[in-house]
Amino acid sequence: MGKTEKKILGKNAAKIIDILKRAYCDEMRIFRYFWYVGTNMEGIGLVTYAAALKTQPTGELTHAELLADRISELGDRAPSNPAEWAKYSTIRPLDQARHLTLKAALERAMQFEGKAVANYNNLAKKAVPLGDYITYNLATMILGGEVKDEQHTEDILKSLEVK
Numbered sequence: 001m002g003k004t005e006k007k008i009l010g011k012n013a014a015k016i017i018d019i020l021k022r023a024y025c026d027e028m029r030i031f032r033y034f035w036y037v038g039t040n041m042e043g044i045g046l047v048t049y050a051a052a053l054k055t056q057p058t059g060e061l062t063h064a065e066l067l068a069d070r071i072s073e074l075g076d077r078a079p080s081n082p083a084e085w086a087k088y089s090t091i092r093p094l095d096q097a098r099h100l101t102l103k104a105a106l107e108r109a110m111q112f113e114g115k116a117v118a119n120y121n122n123l124a125k126k127a128v129p130l131g132d133y134i135t136y137n138l139a140t141m142i143l144g145g146e147v148k149d150e151q152h153t154e155d156i157l158k159s160l161e162v163k
């Protein structure tokens with residue numbers, strides 16, 4: 001953290017870092033979820049949607065990278081151990097092996113994409129009074145992606161003919 005930013009944020013940096021780490025853990029778990037489900041899909045989803053599920057998580061990985069960059073700017077490091085991802089994540093439980101059919105996969109995705117929208121909205125709101133406009137900017141940018149993710153998942157679920 002540069003010395004001016006350190007002066008501006010003071011003790012508030014720790015509060016921001018904590019939320020950023022939780023968001024990072026969520027993103028890594030969501031990435032793993034989509035990737036695993038896309039690779040191991042069963043039933044009709046295997047031929048209709050598995051490929052899309054494999055490309056979708058690259059967006060979540062980008063979010064994770066942006067969060068990791070901000071965490072390191074603030075003088076800390078993103079959690080490296082998947083056991084920590086599960087511990088600090090705001091989404092639980094997330095057992096991808098239980099969501100291998102298309103409808104089950106998308107229904108679980110609806111829940112955590114919605115949670116991501118709420119979380120980034122919350123982060124943006126919290127960052128402003130703490131004086132962290134960079135994190136505010138980051139949160140609103142990722143929020144835009146999560147809103148699209150949720151809408152997209154909702155649209156596919158609605159048009160699903162396989163029940």
Ligand SMILES: [Fe+2]
Nearest residue numbers: 027059060063
């Ligand atoms: Fe994301």
Ligand SMILES: [Fe+2]
Nearest residue numbers: 113116146149
């Ligand atoms: Fe997302």
